[in-house]
Amino acid sequence: MTYGRGPRAVEALKGIDFELCGGECLGLLGPNGSGKSTTIKLVLGTLRPTGGSVVTFGGPAGRRAARARTGYVPEEARRFGALTGRETVDLFARLQGVRGRAERARRVQEALEAVGLAREAWRQRLAGYSRGMARRLAMAAAWVHEPDLLVLDEPTSGLDPLGSEELLSLLDRHRKRGGAILLSTHDRVTATRACDRALVLAEGEVVLEGALDDLLADDDSPSLIGLMRRPSHG
Numbered sequence: 001m002t003y004g005r006g007p008r009a010v011e012a013l014k015g016i017d018f019e020l021c022g023g024e025c026l027g028l029l030g031p032n033g034s035g036k037s038t039t040i041k042l043v044l045g046t047l048r049p050t051g052g053s054v055v056t057f058g059g060p061a062g063r064r065a066a067r068a069r070t071g072y073v074p075e076e077a078r079r080f081g082a083l084t085g086r087e088t089v090d091l092f093a094r095l096q097g098v099r100g101r102a103e104r105a106r107r108v109q110e111a112l113e114a115v116g117l118a119r120e121a122w123r124q125r126l127a128g129y130s131r132g133m134a135r136r137l138a139m140a141a142a143w144v145h146e147p148d149l150l151v152l153d154e155p156t157s158g159l160d161p162l163g164s165e166e167l168l169s170l171l172d173r174h175r176k177r178g179g180a181i182l183l184s185t186h187d188r189v190t191a192t193r194a195c196d197r198a199l200v201l202a203e204g205e206v207v208l209e210g211a212l213d214d215l216l217a218d219d220d221s222p223s224l225i226g227l228m229r230r231p232s233h234g
């Protein structure tokens, strides 16, 4: 995947290849600029590959049918400051085509409870949310239409330990229902708790790949620990 052209072109990904099945969580690990967000945007179909192909749910990434089955938590979620948390999640449910008032209300409530915002979300407008609360709300918005695939870019950055733990248990719940997860992270706890497998990226290439247990058990790969300890700046 190359951004731009000519002398200023940036080759962000140099050919990476992976598959993801239901009930599985694949982690994208690596330092800033290694190509994690680019990979995620290609899977969502918001970015078109300049080479190779991306297939989700049996067709080219980004089709309407695939988008309806996907929930996305971006690195920085946009905040509609004038809406309450509940209104925001309800808006996402509508946009994702959740039909019927009662059904929508049930799912909105379930998603808000799952991220621990059921009470705050009734009254407080997003303008007043802390970074961690906004992160949780983004998670509820991504989950409200019960997607098969959850895609999360640095989901635990900005969360306190309790917030991270709640998010991770939500991911567990999603997987137990047979859902798939693709997530990028710098955080070792997030990676070890959430992921079965991981790709470690460096400068757009996969430098390590495998089951997380093996990656962490291997004394010859201190680079993995080093990479994951770097602070997150996006």
Ligand SMILES: Nc1ncnc2c1ncn2[C@@H]1O[C@H](COP(=O)(O)OP(=O)(O)O)[C@@H](O)[C@H]1O
Pocket (backbone or CB within 6 Å): 003, 004, 010, 011, 012, 030, 031, 032, 033, 034, 035, 036, 037, 038, 039, 234
């Ligand atoms: N819109 C863009 N235009 C040009 N270059 C970009 C763009 N987005 C990302 N890049 C470049 O692609 C590389 C990978 O970026 P990114 O996928 O955001 O990395 P990560 O998410 O791992 O920090 C970096 O060199 C970055 O500068």
Ligand SMILES: [Mg+2]
Pocket (backbone or CB within 6 Å): 036, 037, 038, 075, 153, 234
């Ligand atoms: Mg990124």
